[in-house]
Amino acid sequence: MEHPTYCPDRFRYQRRASRQVHIGTLTLGGDAPIRLQSMTTTDTMDIAGTVEQSIRMIEAGCELVRITAPSKREAAALGQIKAELTARGHGHIPVVADIHFTPNAAEVAADHVEKVRVNPGNYADKKKFEDIAYTDASYAAELERIRAKFSPLVLKCKDLGRAMRIGTNHGSLSDRIMSRFGDTAEGMVESALEFLRICREHDYHDVVISMKSSNPQVMVHAYRLLVARMDAEGMNYPLHLGVTEAGDGEDGRIKSAVGIGTLLEDGLGDTVRVSLTEAPEAEIPVARKLVERYANRTQAAVPQADSGDWDPFTYRRRVAREVANIGGKHVPVVVHTLAGDEPLTPARLYGCGYRYSVPLDKWNLDDLACDYVYVSEQEVDFELPGTLNVVQDWRAWKGRARHVPLIDAADFMNELAWTVDRVFVSAQTHDLLNPAFLTRLVNVPQAVLVLGTTAEHAMADLRAACWRLDAAGCSVPVIWRRAYATEDAETFQLHAATDFGGLLLDGMGDGVWPEAAAMSLQVRNSTAFGILQATRTRISKTEYISCPSCGRTLFDLQETTAKIRAVTSHLKGIKIGIMGCIVNGPGEMADADYGYVGTGPGVITLYKEREVVQRNVPESEAVDALIELIRQHGDWVEAVASEHNEAEG
Numbered sequence: 001m002e003h004p005t006y007c008p009d010r011f012r013y014q015r016r017a018s019r020q021v022h023i024g025t026l027t028l029g030g031d032a033p034i035r036l037q038s039m040t041t042t043d044t045m046d047i048a049g050t051v052e053q054s055i056r057m058i059e060a061g062c063e064l065v066r067i068t069a070p071s072k073r074e075a076a077a078l079g080q081i082k083a084e085l086t087a088r089g090h091g092h093i094p095v096v097a098d099i100h101f102t103p104n105a106a107e108v109a110a111d112h113v114e115k116v117r118v119n120p121g122n123y124a125d126k127k128k129f130e131d132i133a134y135t136d137a138s139y140a141a142e143l144e145r146i147r148a149k150f151s152p153l154v155l156k157c158k159d160l161g162r163a164m165r166i167g168t169n170h171g172s173l174s175d176r177i178m179s180r181f182g183d184t185a186e187g188m189v190e191s192a193l194e195f196l197r198i199c200r201e202h203d204y205h206d207v208v209i210s211m212k213s214s215n216p217q218v219m220v221h222a223y224r225l226l227v228a229r230m231d232a233e234g235m236n237y238p239l240h241l242g243v244t245e246a247g248d249g250e251d252g253r254i255k256s257a258v259g260i261g262t263l264l265e266d267g268l269g270d271t272v273r274v275s276l277t278e279a280p281e282a283e284i285p286v287a288r289k290l291v292e293r294y295a296n297r298t299q300a301a302v303p304q305a306d307s308g309d310w311d312p313f314t315y316r317r318r319v320a321r322e323v324a325n326i327g328g329k330h331v332p333v334v335v336h337t338l339a340g341d342e343p344l345t346p347a348r349l350y351g352c353g354y355r356y357s358v359p360l361d362k363w364n365l366d367d368l369a370c371d372y373v374y375v376s377e378q379e380v381d382f383e384l385p386g387t388l389n390v391v392q393d394w395r396a397w398k399g400r401a402r403h404v405p406l407i408d409a410a411d412f413m414n415e416l417a418w419t420v421d422r423v424f425v426s427a428q429t430h431d432l433l434n435p436a437f438l439t440r441l442v443n444v445p446q447a448v449l450v451l452g453t454t455a456e457h458a459m460a461d462l463r464a465a466c467w468r469l470d471a472a473g474c475s476v477p478v479i480w481r482r483a484y485a486t487e488d489a490e491t492f493q494l495h496a497a498t499d500f501g502g503l504l505l506d507g508m509g510d511g512v513w514p515e516a517a518a519m520s521l522q523v524r525n526s527t528a529f530g531i532l533q534a535t536r537t538r539i540s541k542t543e544y545i546s547c548p549s550c551g552r553t554l555f556d557l558q559e560t561t562a563k564i565r566a567v568t569s570h571l572k573g574i575k576i577g578i579m580g581c582i583v584n585g586p587g588e589m590a591d592a593d594y595g596y597v598g599t600g601p602g603v604i605t606l607y608k609e610r611e612v613v614q615r616n617v618p619e620s621e622a623v624d625a626l627i628e629l630i631r632q633h634g635d636w637v638e639a640v641a642s643e644h645n646e647a648e649g
């Protein structure tokens with residue numbers, strides 16, 4: 001089945017040709033560079049504090065500053081903030097008013113700032129989590145009501161030359177959209193299109209669109225579908241990319257890169273906001289590292305392949321035959337290079353999740369214990385932990401238990417007598433252009449393909465290679481192997497998360513093997529598991545859906561997130577939402593299992609999924625109450641004390 005296209009070219013890097021929008025003096029979309037932006041976290045009524053924070057963001061490279069306007073009062077205060085920023089020499093940086101639930105505040109804000117962001121999920125609708133049965137006639141009447149409510153802002157923005165973002169959030173779809181389309185990418189897209197059609201009716205086009213979700217897979221599907229639907233309706237509005245509530249630290253960076261990077265690889269995206277639960281100025285270097293990779297991306301095409309029935313709008317894992325613990329229904333494996341001149345000792349496995357206790361003479365595994373280590377030609381002369389396998393160059397391989405030979409493509413074509421349960425075949429994408437090699441992969445059922453590429457447009461090349469395997473009827477499991485030359489850990493995390501994450505989100509890949517000579521094994525390992533977690537292909541830790549905070553925030557989000565993380569980080573597979581306000585928090589934390597939401601100064605409301613279970617808990621008692629709630633629902637386990645100190649040195 002032919003699926004609609006969602007990007008200019010799946011084999012050659014090319015930015016989607018979007019319409020250029022003017023935001024004050026800043027251009028966005030078209031041939032303008034991909035713009036970087038962030039949002040203040042101060043109370044908007046703290047004019048001086050908001051101005052100072054905005055300047056810190058601008059000095060970090062922020063090209064648009066978004067500020068929340070929960071009511072008309074804050075919307076009016078944006079005028080003072082804008083004036084002060086102008087007086088301090090930053091008048092050319094557009095200010096964006098962030099609006100939820102308050103159309104009247106939006107109209108006031110349009111008087112003062114260059115752009116207004118509205119959320120179609122709550123601009124004209126209140127959220128009551130109701131399931132409403134609509135007929136076509138009653139749905140059309142609802143659209144008419146929205147038209148009446150939204151048109152004044154559209155006309156005002158048009159008159160004043162203001163821009164607008166129609167920003168859909170997966171977690172805050174209206175009851176109307178949820179009732180009609182469900183909790184789907186299609187619902188997200190339709191939610192924006194309803195508002196967009198009203199803009200077009202009024203011949204107003206300075207509009208940017210976003211489709212955010214805290215789940216990168218949902219977010220990627222929604223943006224792709226949005227582009228396909230806009231194309232069908234003859235629209236080419238620019239895209240603002242973001243993963244909401246991505247969290248903090250390494251997890252927040254990896255989750256953001258998986259979603260944003262996957263889209264950038266296909267040429268989608270005209271502006272980026274990375275939402276971290278950190279100071280807003282810390283978001284800008286991360287956004288820059290994501291975006292600058294494409295400034296000089298080669299225009300050379302990678303070899304084309306027939307994508308068959310691959311569906312860019314729906315997740316489906318590629319069917320790979322089972323080879324030992326790889327492929328089939330197994331979660332993707334993690335492989336690391338341990339080669340080097342140093343002798344192999346149990347202590348060297350510490351960085352990939354294995355701790356050897358000398359007094360107890362036993363191995364302890366943590367949740368991030370890798371599956372394979374590659375030792376080149378070295379020998380392992382100690383007893384391996386039970387779940388670990390060793391990959392050895394095939395000429396040094398002696399057939400020992402849990403040792404797997406690694407052979408290159410040329411030798412694989414010649415070497416015939418395999419009596420092993422698995423053999424790793426190291427190849428580059430160009431090897432798959434050889435039909436004889438493909439046939440050999442089909443005919444050696446123990447083969448696992450370890451695939452890399454020398455192409456700069458790597459994700460597209462590896463994706464096409466997967467299509468080529470499928471077209472040849474070859475169900476060999478595939479481990480992605482890629483080496484990074486960077487010495488910067490953050491760049492390594494962002495690039496690996498983009499390259500591997502984009503493939504895994506599309507259901508491709510049965511393992512990851514990230515290499516980076518300058519990165520410790522610990523960094524490589526946590527990055528690999530972080531990518532698998534963010535793509536939800538292998539869950540090995542607690543997931544935190546924490547908002548980046550804004551002027552509505554009712555507690556110190558960074559400190560609280562750290563406090564909650566410290567006591568719950570061992571709860572593998574549990575999703576905890578930590579949200580700054582009751583207005584947007586409950587909706588935005590979408591699929592969290594437990595929620596910790598600011599209700600008022602010093603008080604928290606706790607949720608089990610979308611149900612309120614305890615209101616107005618004093619903040620000082622709220623973390624303990626959250627633990628108790630998790631315990632009551634049977635999801636609590638005691639943390640196992642670390643035996644790090646006992647690791648052999």
Ligand code: SF4
Nearest residue numbers: 547549550553580581
């Ligand atoms: S959930 Fe967080 S970022 Fe979103 S509006 Fe509330 S406080 Fe602001």
